[in-house]
Amino acid sequence: MKITPTAKICTMAFSVLVLASCATGGGTATVAQADQYERTIPICVNANDCTEKMAAAKRWVVNNTGYALLIDSDEVIETHGWGRADITAVRVEKTPIGGGRHSILVELSCAAETAGPTFGSNACPPYWETVLDFNVAVSSAAQ
DSSP states (O other), X not given: OOOOHHHHHHHHHHHHHHHHHHHHXXXXXXXXXXXXXXXXXXXXXXXXXXHHHXXXXXXXXXXXXXXXXXXXXXXXXXXXXXXTSSSOEEEEEEEEEETTEEEEEEEEXXXXXXXXXXXXXXXXXXXXXXXXXXXXXXXXXXX
16 A cells, blocks of 8 residues: 555644644643644755755754764754764654645654653753654745
8 A cells, every 4th residue: 555645744744743742741832832833844845946955955964963964864863872872862764745845743752751851951952842843943934
């Protein structure tokens, strides 16, 4: 069975919502922030736009994590440290959504949450504020 790009985006967005809801305790504010996250997911409309936005994504990742890049490609940016330490690791994926357009999705991992603290604690940044900051930074890259 082939998974469509739209199904993949919906699945990733739902996963982000569920994981962040667990990490932040849920509630109305979390649902509103998840909605805002989904509305602001960066979309690139052509090859040049994707190049600019993935470059902006890379700059954001380098400036917002304590880890070095593990993967740095046209499709995926990922830092070391996924699920291993008390600072934030980041994964960015460029996903086709049809018509030559792509979404640029960000995921965060902060292992300190598994040891007790949640996103927004001293060890982990506020989840929704962080992913929304990513969306704004990447979306504002030149088209």
